[in-house]
Amino acid sequence: MRSHKVIEIRNLTSSTYVIRMEKNDFTFTTGQYITLGFTGSIDRREYSIYSSENDDFLEVLIKEVESGLVSKKLKRCKSGDYLDVDGPFGHFSLEESEIDKKKFLFIATGTGISPIHSFAKTHPEMNYQILHGVRIEEEAYEKQTYPNGKYILCTSREKTGDYHGRVTDYLLKNPIPSDTVCYLCGNCHMIYEAYDILEKQGITLGPIHTEVYF
Amino acid sequence: MKKVAFKTLGCRLNQYETDALASQFQDKGYKLVQFDEAADVYVINSCTVTHQSDHKSRNFINQANRRNKDSVLVVTGCMANNAKEELENREEINYVVENDQKTSVFSLVDAHFKGEIVHPSKLNTDLFSYGATDKGFHTRSMIKIQDGCDNFCTFCIIPSVRGRAASRPIQDILKNIRDVISQGAKEIVITGVNIGRYDFEGYKFDDLIEQILDLDGDFRLRISSIEPDGFGAKFLGLLNHPKMTPHLHLCLQSGSESVLLQMRRMYTVKRFKEIVQVIRAKNPDFNITSDIIIGFPDESEEDFSATCDVIKELNFGHVHTFKYSVRKGTRAERMPNQIDERIKTNRSEILRDLSEETKLNYRKSFIGYYQSVLVEKIDGEIAGGYGEHYIPVQFTGKEIQKNHFYQVKITGIENGSDPILIGELV
Ligand SMILES: Cc1cc2nc3c(=O)[nH]c(=O)nc-3n(C[C@H](O)[C@H](O)[C@H](O)COP(=O)(O)OP(=O)(O)OC[C@H]3O[C@@H](n4cnc5c(N)ncnc54)[C@H](O)[C@@H]3O)c2cc1C
Numbered sequence A: 001m002r003s004h005k006v007i008e009i010r011n012l013t014s015s016t017y018v019i020r021m022e023k024n025d026f027t028f029t030t031g032q033y034i035t036l037g038f039t040g041s042i043d044r045r046e047y048s049i050y051s052s053e054n055d056d057f058l059e060v061l062i063k064e065v066e067s068g069l070v071s072k073k074l075k076r077c078k079s080g081d082y083l084d085v086d087g088p089f090g091h092f093s094l095e096e097s098e099i100d101k102k103k104f105l106f107i108a109t110g111t112g113i114s115p116i117h118s119f120a121k122t123h124p125e126m127n128y129q130i131l132h133g134v135r136i137e138e139e140a141y142e143k144q145t146y147p148n149g150k151y152i153l154c155t156s157r158e159k160t161g162d163y164h165g166r167v168t169d170y171l172l173k174n175p176i177p178s179d180t181v182c183y184l185c186g187n188c189h190m191i192y193e194a195y196d197i198l199e200k201q202g203i204t205l206g207p208i209h210t211e212v213y214f
Numbered sequence B: 001m002k003k004v005a006f007k008t009l010g011c012r013l014n015q016y017e018t019d020a021l022a023s024q025f026q027d028k029g030y031k032l033v034q035f036d037e038a039a040d041v042y043v044i045n046s047c048t049v050t051h052q053s054d055h056k057s058r059n060f061i062n063q064a065n066r067r068n069k070d071s072v073l074v075v076t077g078c079m080a081n082n083a084k085e086e087l088e089n090r091e092e093i094n095y096v097v098e099n100d101q102k103t104s105v106f107s108l109v110d111a112h113f114k115g116e117i118v119h120p121s122k123l124n125t126d127l128f129s130y131g132a133t134d135k136g137f138h139t140r141s142m143i144k145i146q147d148g149c150d151n152f153c154t155f156c157i158i159p160s161v162r163g164r165a166a167s168r169p170i171q172d173i174l175k176n177i178r179d180v181i182s183q184g185a186k187e188i189v190i191t192g193v194n195i196g197r198y199d200f201e202g203y204k205f206d207d208l209i210e211q212i213l214d215l216d217g218d219f220r221l222r223i224s225s226i227e228p229d230g231f232g233a234k235f236l237g238l239l240n241h242p243k244m245t246p247h248l249h250l251c252l253q254s255g256s257e258s259v260l261l262q263m264r265r266m267y268t269v270k271r272f273k274e275i276v277q278v279i280r281a282k283n284p285d286f287n288i289t290s291d292i293i294i295g296f297p298d299e300s301e302e303d304f305s306a307t308c309d310v311i312k313e314l315n316f317g318h319v320h321t322f323k324y325s326v327r328k329g330t331r332a333e334r335m336p337n338q339i340d341e342r343i344k345t346n347r348s349e350i351l352r353d354l355s356e357e358t359k360l361n362y363r364k365s366f367i368g369y370y371q372s373v374l375v376e377k378i379d380g381e382i383a384g385g386y387g388e389h390y391i392p393v394q395f396t397g398k399e400i401q402k403n404h405f406y407q408v409k410i411t412g413i414e415n416g417s418d419p420i421l422i423g424e425l426v
């Protein structure tokens, strides 16, 4: 386990924030996650890495969960604090051999956009499309960082997104070509339903292409 | 001569590690005795996977202490990591040794009898320096190839108590296997926490298995317990090698896709079935055994019946069922909709009956066919051991020797929850 110094906190909404930490000699493969907690505390949680492999800092995107323990505590951290980082962990990674050959569809709900942000920032040349499901538009976290046309926002509680409805509704209405490589990240119910829809559309997902948060 | 007794709880890896420790003690002149006999040293290799295993470990600690209050009592294994403080506060326990220092149990005890006080934290932390397990308790020679796991399935405490995945150098493994084969081992069992994720300097699990199968000698290879993720087509191809035994313990955990997602398992039921189909396409009687967790948070009747359906469909040779129990610090501990204990018990009974039925059907299918039995025990003219499919077989014969292979024709089957095949020597 290593201690990383917090550089800054960036509040994206009243509940969602990005913690930027010093990277030190930490290395990871884009898509992986770390476990994070205050130095010395036994309470730790998993967070996907938001920053790119090439950034000289380490970032995580966190939403404060109502009645949550760690996401609440971490929100109060300040620059200069130290956080314990363990990892990297996980197999939610791109296949090296596919990156410059295949067309990708990344489907995320809420903060599940985090590893997708890291994919896009690490491999900007990749041929990809992002489908991001949120409740309201303000949860389209830093959508300006994605090039034009790459990011489709689905808002379920407002009509402000590119599509009004859930990502699964979008997928049903807009079938995906079967040669697309799909990655799904976020809440379990979305992943379960989307998986089913995509399979029916003829897409075979590799066993490692889902990352369940809760 | 000093006497040492061991008690092992939990997985095969613990089993292997106890064997290896027992060998070390015997090499240094200790006499190995049963756990219910008086001994100078008791070693409890504990497990903490379920509440039940914690309870059992505590029971054995009490028993050892009752048997000989002056004995040296060492508690190691996963409970030593998970409940270190509690165990260290118990006066009757002399040493609490965490998993990564388990290889040093002998030197600790040796130092104790020489009057030196060594704190376990000063011990060697090499996960693999056990040496061969030739004097242990089994005919099968277990070989540890890796330790730890980074999968963090949401119910599992193992990544916290066994630590990060670490793979043993491939040359060490091959040398270890050559050594045990030259000492007469006939069956090599690969063991570890998550062996499919073996990765040493670019050598993956299937590369390692290929090299082991290429070794000379009259031995057979058993893979033991493996997760359905982490290996690919190359490994499945190796399953048809003549030295490979047709048996895999492939952990399914649930037959419901949505439960598997919540467990953060890295495969789907569909993928699991595909693996089984690929294996059985080449070898229809291949023995696939599995683990199932019953009553994971939010498991609905529908989820449970999906699990029952998979068990019926896949004709498992054996299903080990566990009632889900909360482990502190795991993600599943914090999940809503924990399942009532009575429902878990009820589902467990249903599944146990189902599993016994499929096991009996599977085993019956061997009647009339042959098994190559590695004899483990002999009682007069009755010999017992396991066939290549890892099913217990009993037969009679004169001058049968332990640790030898015998061709046996299966003629019948016993009753009971672990029905033994009965055979005749050919
Ligand atoms: C591999 C992995 C990567 C993750 N990456 C991220 C990430 O990049 N950003 C991020 O914000 N979170 C991420 N999470 C979720 C994160 O680990 C925590 O679960 C989350 O921050 C809540 O922790 P807590 O201590 O505040 O709440 P807890 O005290 O653990 O939980 C309180 C309650 O909230 C529920 N809950 C847990 N997580 C959520 C959630 N996200 N939304 C709604 N309810 C929830 C729990 O089931 C529980 O009932 C990830 C989880 C995993 C497994």
Ligand code: SF4
Binding pocket: B149, B150, B151, B152, B153, B156, B157, B158, B159, B193, B194, B227
């Ligand atoms: S694969 Fe999952 S169940 Fe197996 S040891 Fe690792 S975390 Fe535990």
